[in-house]
Amino acid sequence: MTDFIKTSASRSLENAVQDHFIAAEAPWSGIVRKGQTIRIEDSYGQQAIDTLFYRADDFAERYSNQDTMRAQSGAYIGTGTKIISNEGNVMLVMTADSCGRHDTSAGACSCESNTVRFGHGTKYLHACRDNFVIEVTKHGMSKRDIVPNINFFMNVPIKPNGEMTIVDGISAPGDYVELVAEMDVLCVISNCPQINNPCNGFDPTPIRVLIWDGED
Numbered sequence: 001m002t003d004f005i006k007t008s009a010s011r012s013l014e015n016a017v018q019d020h021f022i023a024a025e026a027p028w029s030g031i032v033r034k035g036q037t038i039r040i041e042d043s044y045g046q047q048a049i050d051t052l053f054y055r056a057d058d059f060a061e062r063y064s065n066q067d068t069m070r071a072q073s074g075a076y077i078g079t080g081t082k083i084i085s086n087e088g089n090v091m092l093v094m095t096a097d098s099c100g101r102h103d104t105s106a107g108a109c110s111c112e113s114n115t116v117r118f119g120h121g122t123k124y125l126h127a128c129r130d131n132f133v134i135e136v137t138k139h140g141m142s143k144r145d146i147v148p149n150i151n152f153f154m155n156v157p158i159k160p161n162g163e164m165t166i167v168d169g170i171s172a173p174g175d176y177v178e179l180v181a182e183m184d185v186l187c188v189i190s191n192c193p194q195i196n197n198p199c200n201g202f203d204p205t206p207i208r209v210l211i212w213d214g215e216d
Helices: 002-009 065-072 111-118 128-137
Strands: 018-022 027-032 037-042 049-055 058-062 082-084 090-097 150-152 175-181 185-191 207-212
Touching: 018 027, 027 128, 027 207, 037 049, 037 090, 049 090, 049 128, 065 082, 128 185, 185 207
Parallel strands: none
Antiparallel strands: 018 207, 027 185, 037 175, 037 207, 049 058, 049 150, 049 185, 082 090, 090 175
16 A cells, blocks of 8 residues: 555646546547556546557557466456556556456457347447547557457456456546556547446446656
8 A cells, every 4th residue: 555655646636747537438549658657547436447558659569468467467457567568568557556456358348249248229329349449540540459458447356267247346436547658658448338237337427537747
C-alpha cells in the first residue's frame, strides 16, 4: 500500500496534460508518450473498461495477453504488472492500483457473443468490439487488428479447473489504475456498454482518463 500512496500522491489533477471524460458506452483513443503516466478511473464503480495498447510508430506490435500473463506467472493484471507486446517488449508498467483485480482472459463483448449468450434479441445492442472498430479505423487499422484485451475493473474469478465467469465488480467509485509507458503507445478504450451481465452492474457509467508527463 505504501507504493500506491507514494505513486498517486506525487500527482495533481492540475498538472495533468490530458484529462478526458468518456461517456457511458463510448470509445476513446489517444497517444501516451514514453515516460508519461496514464490513469484510468472507474468514476462510479463497477464499470468494466476494455483496453488495448499498440506501439505508436508500428501498430503491428500490440498488447499480448498471453505474453503478459506468462511473464508474470499470473492470470490477473495488478500493481507491478509489465504490459508485454507480441514482440516480447514491455509497453507499460502498472504502478498503482486501488482496486486489486483486472481481467485479461474474458475478452471483449460483441454482437455475436451477445446473441449466443443472451439471445437473438440482443444482437443489435452496442458492444465493445464495435467501439474498438470505431477507434482503430481512425488510425488506419481494421477489425483484424483487434486482439484479446485487458478488462480493467472486471471481476472474473477463475476456478482451479479453469472455469471462469463474470461476476459483480469489486471496484468502488473513484478506483483507478496508473501505468507508466515504456514506449510511445496508442491506447484504445471501450467504456463497456454491456447490460446483460454484471460486469457493469447492469448500468454502464462514464469514466475518466488522465495523462501526466514524466518526472524530470
